[in-house]
Amino acid sequence: MTTESPEKLLTPVLSEFWDQPESWTLETYRRHHGYEGLRKALEMPPDDVIAYVKDAGLRGRGGAGFPAGMKWQFIPQGDDKPHYLVVNADESEPGTCKDIPLLFANPHSLIEGMVIACHAIRSNHAFIYLRGEVVPVLRRLHLAVREAYEAGYLGKDALGPGKNLELTVHAGAGAYICGEETALLDSLEGRRGQPRLRPPFPAVAGLYACPTVVNNVETIASVPTLIREGQDWFRGMGSEKSPGFTLYSLSGHVARPGQYEAPLGVTLRQLLDMSGGMRPGHQLKFWTPGGSSTPMLTDEHLDVPLDYEGVGEAGSMLGTKALQCFDETTCVVRAxxxxxxxxxxxxxxxxxxxxxxxxxxxxxxxxxxxxxxxxxxxxxxxxxxxxxxxxxxxxxxxxxxxxxxxxxxxxxxxxxxxxxxxxxxxxxxxxxxxxxxxxxxxxxxxxxxxxxxxxxx
The missing domain is CATH 1.20.1440.230 (NADH-ubiquinone oxidoreductase 51kDa subunit, iron-sulphur binding domain)
Incomplete structure (x- = not known):
């Protein structure tokens, strides 16, 4: 990648119109090709949608980077059980701040992605498990869901004649452990949020002991544009094994912290160039590529490609792409x-x-x-x-x-x-x-x- 003009590396897709007035409304979303991907997806058989997402190479944006299409493919068919989609919006990892801004500014991208995913896995009921402390986001999400029901994207015949779709928004009580998918499912069922032993995995026995897909907010919100623009467009960004765009949360001792949406594989050096570098008079000492739960890296790793393979080879994990940067004044032991x-x-x-x-x-x-x-x-x-x-x-x-x-x-x-x-x-x-x-x-x-x-x- 060239470093001559770092800003050209940015790929505003999910964040394209965050700064526009009332960006969270259905009207604004429709002006930016909203729900066009859904129309295209509903014309395809469910298995074809799964194969399309799988071939595009979309990987989970919540931590481990597991291929989304493969996770959908694990759902057994013809089992006469309800299938559920659960979106993990319990963003609590220290340093991670991408899903909450996304839901606050552009909730319909998630809703459209959920309808497409429900069509693919043959689900008639989806859930959003939201971190309960973010009350303004909860209110805005309820508003968006109501708009989607009124417009017919949710509710009766949403997935076709006789195929209804219900969407439930659930606010958690603020436990970090509920970000773990099986603890989230226990919490959603009304029990104390604690991890389950696996197997069985959620794809076989998840919510209410039925086949369940659990995906991160950004993962599902990326699906509509992928379907609308196509596999070639999506694979034209990022690397071979980590294609597409993603949100990098840059925070800490940097001149301009914030969300930077760029192709997977961009480096921290390039992101710092875009953000004005470290605060004046200081230099980078250590940083986390994916929140505090990922092994820290140092200034020796400024040019490591920020994709799943590149960060893994450097001895860490890309995780949630929460880039916390600390300068030389920070005590490592204290942090x-x-x-x-x-x-x-x-x-x-x-x-x-x-x-x-x-x-x-x-x-x-x-x-x-x-x-x-x-x-x-x-x-x-x-x-x-x-x-x-x-x-x-x-x-x-x-x-x-x-x-x-x-x-x-x-x-x-x-x-x-x-x-x-x-x-x-x-x-x-x-x-x-x-x-x-x-x-x-x-x-x-x-x-x-x-x-x-x-x-x-």
């Missing part, structure tokens, strides 16, 4: 501590590795950040994270371990500065090197005696 506190708080407690492991990670990190740690704590951190990683019911455990592993890999010396004095008997040198005042306050406080004893030992 990782705050993230780990979040995961410990949001752990549902169902499985022991996550419930107990995240608790002990927080205790260790707080001690290390405050200067109360000892060198052996770093190996203990790594060991506890390894005990959690891959051994919990869901990906929350893996997400809690990822910042630990990656920060120790790239910034172990910074951890060591927190636990080792710079000179014998100098307890004030322990703690966070980025906050001397706080370190001195700690050294003069109730823990000072213990610190001096540790130094002498």
């Amino acid at each position: 990782v501590t705050r993230w780990t506190e979040f995961y410990a708080h949001e752990s549902c407690g169902k499985c022991t590795p996550c419930r107990e492991g995240t608790y002990w990670l927080v205790q260790l990190l707080r001690d290390i950040e405050a200067g109360r740690g000892v060198p052996g704590d770093l190996d203990k951190l790594d060991s506890i994270a390894d005990t959690i990683n891959g051994k919990s019911f869901c990906a929350l455990g893996d997400g809690a371990a990822a910042p630990i592993f990656s920060s120790l890999k790239y910034f172990r010396e910074e951890y060591e500065q927190h636990v080792a004095p710079r000179s014998p008997g100098d307890a004030t040198a322990r703690g966070c090197p980025f906050d001397p005042a706080a370190t001195t306050a700690w050294a003069d406080g109730p823990h000072a005696k213990t610190a001096h004893q540790e130094v002498k030992a």
Whole structure:
């Protein structure tokens, strides 16, 4: 990709008319080819729609990047059971802020995509599970659903003569764990949101023990334009294995944070060029490619293609494409501590590795950040994270371990500065090197005696 004019890399599709007056209304959406993709899709047999999306290469935009068409294809046919579509709008990952703006500015793109998906998987009832704290988005989404019912896109004969379609908007109670698809389904059924053991997978026994597709907001909202413009147009963007466009959420110590819609495969360097770079007088230290649950990267990875394969080869995950950028003034230990506190708080407690492991990670990190740690704590951190990683019911455990592993890999010396004095008997040198005042306050406080004893030992 060329770097001569970075702005030309932008591909405003979902965000094309976010800045227009009343962008969320049906009238505005129709002026921008709204529901044209639906008309084209309803003329195709359901299996052909699935094959079309599969061949286009649309991958899930919610984290793992699983092919959307393949997920739809898993739904068994001729089983005489209801089929359900559930859209995961419980956006709670730290640093992720793409689905909520999309729903706020252009909710009809999601509704049109849901009708197409329901036609494809032969579903007559769809659900949107929305993060309950975003009340303005909830109100705007209800308005859009009402407009769609009145226009005949939902309700009686929406999918053809005798084929009705109901859409239910459900507001969650604000649990991060409900972003995990099986915990979301339990919550939607009225139970406490906790991950289920798999198999069976949702495609076989999901909502109400019936075949269910669970997709992210951006994934489904991308379907109408894909159908309308065609496979070749969609594959003309991105890379071979990660085609299409996507929303990158750029935040942190950057000059102009925000949503940047570009082809998959763009680099962070190019996105920073578009956003004015890091804040004046500072430079990039570390960043996350897909929210805090993905392993952090450093300034050495500025030119890594931001697609699923490129980021994976760099040792991380593209995830939700939440690019949190931190400059040299940020203490890595402090940042990782705050993230780990979040995961410990949001752990549902169902499985022991996550419930107990995240608790002990927080205790260790707080001690290390405050200067109360000892060198052996770093190996203990790594060991506890390894005990959690891959051994919990869901990906929350893996997400809690990822910042630990990656920060120790790239910034172990910074951890060591927190636990080792710079000179014998100098307890004030322990703690966070980025906050001397706080370190001195700690050294003069109730823990000072213990610190001096540790130094002498």
